[in-house]
Amino acid sequence: MSAESMKRAASEFTNTNLEVLLTEEQIRERVKELGAQISAEYADGDVVLIAILKGSCIFLADLMRAIDLRMTIDFMSVSSYKDSTESSGDVEILKDLSNPIRGKDVIVVEDIIDTGHTLARLLDILGTRGARSIKLAAFLDKPEPRVRKEVKIDYCGFVIPNHFVVGYGLDAAGRYRNLPFIARVKNPAEA
Numbered sequence: 001m002s003a004e005s006m007k008r009a010a011s012e013f014t015n016t017n018l019e020v021l022l023t024e025e026q027i028r029e030r031v032k033e034l035g036a037q038i039s040a041e042y043a044d045g046d047v048v049l050i051a052i053l054k055g056s057c058i059f060l061a062d063l064m065r066a067i068d069l070r071m072t073i074d075f076m077s078v079s080s081y082k083d084s085t086e087s088s089g090d091v092e093i094l095k096d097l098s099n100p101i102r103g104k105d106v107i108v109v110e111d112i113i114d115t116g117h118t119l120a121r122l123l124d125i126l127g128t129r130g131a132r133s134i135k136l137a138a139f140l141d142k143p144e145p146r147v148r149k150e151v152k153i154d155y156c157g158f159v160i161p162n163h164f165v166v167g168y169g170l171d172a173a174g175r176y177r178n179l180p181f182i183a184r185v186k187n188p189a190e191a
């Protein structure tokens, strides 16, 4: 076996450059709680979960199975333009919703809120489309020192310290989305 193929055969889940911050069990319990809360609060609702690709795909899959209501899902993909000094980064819609949200109870499903710029802009855009209500479910909130847009998270999975994290849908340059837990990358240069 070549050195390269041996490297590729190594386990990703036990990669020594990762420190587990949230285990599969912790995540499962918390997402169940969020699902139960949403189920109770939207008993008379017309719910559509809008997942922001790609990071929220795993959270969406677990959350929707914890919501015992008649509901639908839709997807959006956006790219944000941020530069280091300007905080009013604009958002380009790469993939828009498949169906109108007029009259619907929208819950936007996002992986992580960092500066909040992407979400703030996205919520502005969705706010013009006649939904009956719009709320935000974010799996992670990273509220430590930063230039932060005021984004109200209605359903938050976990508040975490200001580390770069991966797993459960979150990536570093496309990698690690498949980890069933949330981990900190110890040495980002190695990631």
Ligand code: IMP
Residues within 6 Å of the ligand: 055, 080, 110, 111, 112, 113, 114, 115, 116, 117, 118, 119, 163, 164, 165, 166, 170, 171, 172
């Ligand atoms: P912001 O809230 O506009 O700054 O950007 C949030 C987006 O940045 C998220 O949807 C993620 O795609 C990405 N992001 C922010 N922090 C992390 C992290 O710790 N790990 C992986 N992606 C992150």
Ligand code: MG
Residues within 6 Å of the ligand: 052, 053, 054, 055, 056, 111, 112
């Ligand atoms: Mg994202």
